[in-house]
Amino acid sequence: MSEHVSSLKLYIGIWITLLIGTVLTVVVAKIPLGPFNAVVALSIATIKATLVVLFFMHVKYTHEKLTRVVIISALCWLAILLALSMADYATRLW
Amino acid sequence: MHTSPPATVEGVAHENPALLHHFATEEQQKNAANLGMWVFLATEIMFFGGMFFAYLVYRYWYFGDFGAGSQSMNVTLGGTNTAVLICSSLTVALAVRAAQLGKQKMIVVCLILTMLLGLVFLGIKGVEYHDKFVEHHVPGPSFYFPGHVPGHVNIPINQQHAQIFFSLYFIMTGLHALHMIIGVGLFAFITLHAMRGRYHPNYYTPVETAGLYWHFVDIIWIYLFPLLYLIDRSQ
Amino acid sequence: MATAVIETGERETYLNKEYGIKSWLLTVDHKRIALLYLMGITFFFFIGGFFALLIRLELLTPAGDLVQADTYNKLFTMHGQIMVFFFLIPAVPAVLGNFLIPIMIGAKDLAFPRINLLSWYLYMIAGVMMLYTIINGGVDTGWTFYTPLSTEFLNTHVISAGLSIFVAGFSSILTGLNFVVTTHRMRAPGMTWSRLPLFVWAHYATSIIQLLGTPVLAITLVLVVAERLFHLGIFNPALGGDPLLFQHLFWFYSHPAVYIMILPGMGIVSEIVCCFSRKRVFGYQAMALALLGIAVVGFLVWAHHMFVAGISLYAALIFSILSYFVAVPSAIKVFNWTSTMYKGSISYQTPMLYAFGFIGLFTMGGLTGLFLASLGIDVHVTDTYFVVAHFHYIMVGGMVMAYLGGMHFWWPKISGKLYPEAWGRLAALLVFVGFNLTFFPQFVLGYMGMPRRYWDYSHSPEYQILNVLSTAGATVLAVGYLLPMVYFLWSMRYGKPAPDNPWNAAGLEWKIPSPPSTYNFEEQPVVTWEAYNYDELDKRAEEVPVAH
Amino acid sequence: MFQTMPLWPARASSMANNVDALYIFLLVVSGMMTLLIFIMVVFFAVRYRKRPGHHAEQIDGSHALEITWSVIPFFVFMVFFGWGAWIYFQERKPPQNAAEVYTVAKQWMWKFEHMEGQREINELHVPIGRDVKMIMTSQDVIHSFFVPAFRIKQDVLPGRYTVAWFHPTKAGTYHLYCAEYCGTQHSGMVGSVVVMEPKDYEAWMGGGGNQPLAVTGERLFSELGCITCHRADTQGRGPTLAGIYNKPVLLEDGRTVTADDNYLRESILQPTAKVVNGFKPIMPTFQGQISDEQLNALVAYVKSLGQQPSGQTGGKSIAAARPQTE
Ligand code: HEA
Ligand code: HEA
Numbered sequence A: 001m002s003e004h005v006s007s008l009k010l011y012i013g014i015w016i017t018l019l020i021g022t023v024l025t026v027v028v029a030k031i032p033l034g035p036f037n038a039v040v041a042l043s044i045a046t047i048k049a050t051l052v053v054l055f056f057m058h059v060k061y062t063h064e065k066l067t068r069v070v071i072i073s074a075l076c077w078l079a080i081l082l083a084l085s086m087a088d089y090a091t092r093l094w
Numbered sequence B: 001m002h003t004s005p006p007a008t009v010e011g012v013a014h015e016n017p018a019l020l021h022h023f024a025t026e027e028q029q030k031n032a033a034n035l036g037m038w039v040f041l042a043t044e045i046m047f048f049g050g051m052f053f054a055y056l057v058y059r060y061w062y063f064g065d066f067g068a069g070s071q072s073m074n075v076t077l078g079g080t081n082t083a084v085l086i087c088s089s090l091t092v093a094l095a096v097r098a099a100q101l102g103k104q105k106m107i108v109v110c111l112i113l114t115m116l117l118g119l120v121f122l123g124i125k126g127v128e129y130h131d132k133f134v135e136h137h138v139p140g141p142s143f144y145f146p147g148h149v150p151g152h153v154n155i156p157i158n159q160q161h162a163q164i165f166f167s168l169y170f171i172m173t174g175l176h177a178l179h180m181i182i183g184v185g186l187f188a189f190i191t192l193h194a195m196r197g198r199y200h201p202n203y204y205t206p207v208e209t210a211g212l213y214w215h216f217v218d219i220i221w222i223y224l225f226p227l228l229y230l231i232d233r234s235q
Numbered sequence C: 001m002a003t004a005v006i007e008t009g010e011r012e013t014y015l016n017k018e019y020g021i022k023s024w025l026l027t028v029d030h031k032r033i034a035l036l037y038l039m040g041i042t043f044f045f046f047i048g049g050f051f052a053l054l055i056r057l058e059l060l061t062p063a064g065d066l067v068q069a070d071t072y073n074k075l076f077t078m079h080g081q082i083m084v085f086f087f088l089i090p091a092v093p094a095v096l097g098n099f100l101i102p103i104m105i106g107a108k109d110l111a112f113p114r115i116n117l118l119s120w121y122l123y124m125i126a127g128v129m130m131l132y133t134i135i136n137g138g139v140d141t142g143w144t145f146y147t148p149l150s151t152e153f154l155n156t157h158v159i160s161a162g163l164s165i166f167v168a169g170f171s172s173i174l175t176g177l178n179f180v181v182t183t184h185r186m187r188a189p190g191m192t193w194s195r196l197p198l199f200v201w202a203h204y205a206t207s208i209i210q211l212l213g214t215p216v217l218a219i220t221l222v223l224v225v226a227e228r229l230f231h232l233g234i235f236n237p238a239l240g241g242d243p244l245l246f247q248h249l250f251w252f253y254s255h256p257a258v259y260i261m262i263l264p265g266m267g268i269v270s271e272i273v274c275c276f277s278r279k280r281v282f283g284y285q286a287m288a289l290a291l292l293g294i295a296v297v298g299f300l301v302w303a304h305h306m307f308v309a310g311i312s313l314y315a316a317l318i319f320s321i322l323s324y325f326v327a328v329p330s331a332i333k334v335f336n337w338t339s340t341m342y343k344g345s346i347s348y349q350t351p352m353l354y355a356f357g358f359i360g361l362f363t364m365g366g367l368t369g370l371f372l373a374s375l376g377i378d379v380h381v382t383d384t385y386f387v388v389a390h391f392h393y394i395m396v397g398g399m400v401m402a403y404l405g406g407m408h409f410w411w412p413k414i415s416g417k418l419y420p421e422a423w424g425r426l427a428a429l430l431v432f433v434g435f436n437l438t439f440f441p442q443f444v445l446g447y448m449g450m451p452r453r454y455w456d457y458s459h460s461p462e463y464q465i466l467n468v469l470s471t472a473g474a475t476v477l478a479v480g481y482l483l484p485m486v487y488f489l490w491s492m493r494y495g496k497p498a499p500d501n502p503w504n505a506a507g508l509e510w511k512i513p514s515p516p517s518t519y520n521f522e523e524q525p526v527v528t529w530e531a532y533n534y535d536e537l538d539k540r541a542e543e544v545p546v547a548h
Numbered sequence D: 001m002f003q004t005m006p007l008w009p010a011r012a013s014s015m016a017n018n019v020d021a022l023y024i025f026l027l028v029v030s031g032m033m034t035l036l037i038f039i040m041v042v043f044f045a046v047r048y049r050k051r052p053g054h055h056a057e058q059i060d061g062s063h064a065l066e067i068t069w070s071v072i073p074f075f076v077f078m079v080f081f082g083w084g085a086w087i088y089f090q091e092r093k094p095p096q097n098a099a100e101v102y103t104v105a106k107q108w109m110w111k112f113e114h115m116e117g118q119r120e121i122n123e124l125h126v127p128i129g130r131d132v133k134m135i136m137t138s139q140d141v142i143h144s145f146f147v148p149a150f151r152i153k154q155d156v157l158p159g160r161y162t163v164a165w166f167h168p169t170k171a172g173t174y175h176l177y178c179a180e181y182c183g184t185q186h187s188g189m190v191g192s193v194v195v196m197e198p199k200d201y202e203a204w205m206g207g208g209g210n211q212p213l214a215v216t217g218e219r220l221f222s223e224l225g226c227i228t229c230h231r232a233d234t235q236g237r238g239p240t241l242a243g244i245y246n247k248p249v250l251l252e253d254g255r256t257v258t259a260d261d262n263y264l265r266e267s268i269l270q271p272t273a274k275v276v277n278g279f280k281p282i283m284p285t286f287q288g289q290i291s292d293e294q295l296n297a298l299v300a301y302v303k304s305l306g307q308q309p310s311g312q313t314g315g316k317s318i319a320a321a322r323p324q325t326e
């Protein structure tokens, strides 16, 4: 089993995309979108994080399904924590 | 501690001194280390997750005060730091690539660059902390944060709620910085080994796993930046 | 392979390979680390039990006469903290799991032996911090650390206790990490997932909880310490914080943690019931899935500890119904153990007696958990002795029984010696009787309304008789726990040497010598049989009679 | 030495019967389950005990059985859940017309204030047959209001109001406990609830010569200067408070909230936390300047403002909460 070696070009490309994403986050934050400011900011962050995970952390090239399972379950657990507890906070005044 | 292979193991030749006694093959060892790091990162997600939960609750309750607190942050420094971390992620990725290709010098150069970028990040963070300190934005008896809620000149900032924002800011960025310091320490150790030429295309697991850790710390910051610096900036 | 003759003192085993303190303190052998853990855990069990006895003595009379109010509060706090974090959470995983998992899956060691040693050191550091806390005057937050009491109002050693549990948490995380990676990466050829002993499955499920739950406890304790030091207000309503936020964070870990405390016991009981019924487990697949199901669904129910705490009515509904979901896989397990005995060939050795005890008492504890999950009942019985009885039924009646059963079952393998069977049965009986006498009256007390964490109940002396019964039971229980301690130690020196497979049990651990050698297997085992192949074993045993 | 030893708590509220019924149902069902499992274990252990010439018969399992013993318990559980939830909703939703008693818990005592103005410490007098709603807050840590005879319990939190209610049905003196661990004298934070026949209650009530809580509140309202901004007309610098209780309020930042007890409390302690639309945040904070008792009186007063004679808005005294059917 030989490890996948990504090309230099790809790395630089991802790097530039990430930098652009950062600038974009700052710029978009100044445009009034109401609650969507947060949505946009977090979406950009998620795209950036996904790029890092897939390319810098090589998840795209691993044959190991397990890595994906580990990441996804950690995110699901985070979602459990946030969603179920917000079920309390959001309905306390009802 | 326990690197000497037992005499009894089946006929596998131990050319690689890094192969520990209880693994049958190098691949098994590498896969174990890799999975171990990923599982560890999963625990890290939950560790920061607890903070994100606290953040979410109070941001929901005290949105205005959070907006005000956020606007006192220095976006230039924060943004620069984001870029610095992204660059360091690139250099780590390149270090791993260099190891895969067996470019000894390149590994060392990339790792040193990474550590430098990490230190730059910590330096800038230090400047920001210092500013907060001077401005009395550090939670405690001398905490003082006058002004009004962004977009509502009529609503003054609630000191207690703003203090919660800054508490979360310091704890979240502080824990993040602690992770950075640990990362730099790890890389210092690995750089030493790299200089002695211990890594080669068949064995570079430490570079790779430490790299995973570093990327993860980068990702946390990718979220912290908008969450802490960019609340309600459009007002 | 399995020679009936044991050349004691000649064959090299993990015990006699090296001698001296250093060979133990620097060992990376999972079996030696398991024994190191065993010592720490036993020590803390008796400390915790000692506190429990003082609690029971104080409650013998309604008036608060034996100790001061503050002292009593420290007693139950440290009893709870020690029993949970220093005894029950590490007990089975770190001792039996550590010893057996690599062997059961045919590996030479855990995936990360040095991390394994590190987690023992973390455990010991945490233990020393806890002892420091105790010696310095203790802590009286209750094991639950509720804010703002713990952060603003008590001037006891909250910080050192909190940090000690923080460190213990990392020890637990590292153990879980090691188990997950080991189970995935170190299985011998042929040891497929569907051939794993349920003991390994149980630890795998436990590890998931340790990995995804414990970090939340860690960050919560960091926040408590920060809050206490700097008065940030995150958990303090006087400064705009929400005390319920603390409770959410705490129970997000601590409810799943109760499954850290029970799942390994379920693993043990599955092994024991199969062995002493000479049968394959009934519904292997369902059993394995139920373990995972409990681990996962267990994360969805935490706020059932907060039904009267001031959470939203609707959230309470959600958490109540989800609490019932987690009971379904538990029901599956109970019914499957029982069915495993159906048409078996059952013998009543000590481990099996403990397994009987487990099944009965876990059922009672679990069913009373259903009372608590029912909103209308919980309002009345929460924070009363009903809750105390519920969790002791599961944790002491269930898990401690399972732990003792497991210790007896694998003791020949661990020590290479047989324990005295008659004494074993006597102790099991004492534990069972003492246990029920201690904790059954507490259900009645709870429904009558006696609140927990009460030092003095002189305003309601009608509770006394039941409390006297409970205290009497605790003394019997103490004897029941001291006995095994004594005869295990005795057997290490004077016990009969154990054959490789004294129970003629299935599983790789019984195919290697007792005690095993450092690397467990002379050659890489290849597994070609299903788990619990008792019919094959029994057929073979009839052909070649084993010394018994 | 031992007093009488009852094994069941007294049943002194309308809720007690409901809770006991469910409890007994649970006892019976789980008793049967426990018995079933015990009997099976013992029966198998004896019937299939190891003996010469007897062999275990290998059985792999049965999907049908697995499904049976998942699905049947599941439905039983849903009954537990539904019944429990039904009781809980009754327990948690106080009836509209309930009389109100303000409660302040502190380390380690209970303070009660009736709307009529009676104050009590560690003792609460209520008449049979009225709905009583406890509006509770704590001065320091979390406590919990627990009356076993009423089967009622509710944590009392600092910084906000929580509510419990009951409908006493039997005269007598019952235990009142603090059920949430709250420090050294947690077990000393006990008292009693005295349930009286209405006429005894009236007599007890008459003894005081107290000022009703809302009247105390009114006095405070002018003493503290609230009146300077909050006037009955709309000319004040602050919003008029008449009739706002339980009505929606539009806030400066666009949100709408209901002016419930907790909102009134917060408006006085943290006026800037929720600023009313169209007003300047000039109201000073009263946090640290008024005690919880004074705060309760103010809230009670604000609630009584603009209350119609038949109205549903304000808080009721026990006397006023007399049910129509009596
Ligand atoms: C090992 C520990 C352990 C385990 C496994 C459990 C298991 C369960 N627990 Fe328990 N619990 C604790 C330890 C544990 N608990 C502790 C320590 C506390 C108190 C903490 C504190 O406040 O200090 C507590 C408190 C606690 C509460 C909060 C009480 C309160 O403070 O108000 C609740 C409420 O829902 C609850 C519910 C349950 C349920 C539903 C289960 C279920 O998982 C049980 C499932 C099992 C069964 C149901 C039995 C088998 C099933 C059958 C035989 C099916 C057949 C039955 C029928 C058809 C009816 N527990
Ligand atoms: C794993 C968990 C575990 C275990 C094993 C036990 C074991 C026991 N527990 Fe405990 N208990 C808890 C977990 C546990 N407990 C928790 C979490 C709480 C809640 C704490 C809180 O409210 O914060 C609690 C609370 C608790 C209370 C309620 C206190 C209160 O609310 O006021 C009581 C009262 O009876 C009690 C009793 C007992 C008894 C009699 C035992 C017995 O089983 C113990 C038997 C063991 C022995 C008796 C040891 C024998 C040893 C000797 C005799 C040698 C003497 C020792 C030396 C010389 C060092 N426990």
Ligand code: CUA
Pocket: D106, D107, D108, D142, D143, D144, D178, D179, D180, D181, D182, D183, D185, D186, D187, D189
């Ligand atoms: Cu107040 Cu306990």
Ligand SMILES: [Cu+2]
Pocket: C254, C255, C258, C302, C304, C305
């Ligand atoms: Cu629970």
